[in-house]
Amino acid sequence: MIRSALSSLTLRGRAFIAAGLTAVICAVIFGQPALTRVGVLVLTLPLVAAVVVSRRRHDPSVTRTVWPRLLRAGESARIDLAVSSDRRRADGALLIEETLPYALGSRPRFVLQGLGQRWERTVTYPVRSDLRGQYVIGPLAVRITDPFGLVERRRLVGGTAEVVVTPRVLPLPAIPLSGGWQGAGEHRPQAFASGSSEDVSVREYRRGDDLRRVHWRSSARTGELMVRREEQPWEAHATVIVDNRGHVHRGQGPASSLESAVVTAASVVVHLEQHGYAVQLATADGAAADGAEHALRHLAMLTLSQRPALDTSWSGDQARGGVVVAVLGAIVPGDEKPLRRIRHDAGAALAVVLDVEQWSATRRSAGPSAAASPLHAAGWRATGVGPRDRLDSAWRDLGRAPSRGGMRS
16 A cells, blocks of 8 residues: 555655755754654645545546547537536545547647535546547546645546548549349349349248239249249349459558458449448458448448458358449459459449559559450459549549440449
8 A cells, every 4th residue: 555655656745755854864863853853744734645545436437429420531529528426425526538549639638626525527628639449538537636735646437438530532423324223023124134134033942921912924933942032122223342452452551452452342332322322332252231321431441351262151142133343452462363253243243443552662563454454355444543542533433434324323
């Protein structure tokens, strides 16, 4: 306990102890009893303060409210910090300091004064981050001092709160898209499907299905009992793929090609969601999230993957006839097969290919057009993008590419 009390001495308190010891030693050497009393007084004062402060128990209740919990990079959030205590003794003044990650700004400090019995105070402060990610706020550091500033104890109290900072979203212009409408009705328009209507409008028989819904032609062809899916509503469906494999990206940190890919994917997700599409996010590791909000949360915490090849297990029924927008890094050997499969299942396939060599300081780039050329042979509508190119212009270039149908996003 004594060691803990002495460790809480401030610089002023240590100076008092040094001065008191010096006075006592000098009094003994020079034979000055009055100086001895002064030295003992100066030496004892910080020690008594340390013992008193060490016996004070401050365990206030802490509640944090984050408005909003989900914000985009560059935006600000408000933190409402409520601190209360049900102690019967008055606490006087309290110095509190919030624990914040460096990316959210400097640590806010507040002095709570006039604290009587069973008090409650609420303070508010803003946080802001230009970097995506999931950040933890807290715990709260409470500093307890004596009136002379000789002793200061620091205790961590309260829980934590989380703030999710999603990537920046850039506005995109409307471009013509073909495909995207998915439905399960038997009379689904052939123009929006890949394959025959029978392939997409029936499913396997399940126990309890009405036998009047049996599709005999499909049942004879497959050898299994098949029924019509007439009650599933149509919807515009889109899948956004972001290739986060480590070996297809260049650069590090906020200036890396991965960060540009994440911003591009987030912008496309929000754009499609605003135009009525049900959006699904997929990464190199497979399907990641459904819905724009969940997709943005996943993109906020997306990191590089060590997977050697793209996982296309999410493709098939979920992507069939829908719009697929791929945000790709470098296209390496072995990518042709999964990209062709995705293109085969999609009603419309668009790709933004990053010319990642422009993010590298040691390699020379052949240009954005060369980066996107492998996808043209696979039937994709693709455009290349460098670190200095505008995303809205690249998106507009995709709309100028030849396409079937005339639906507009």
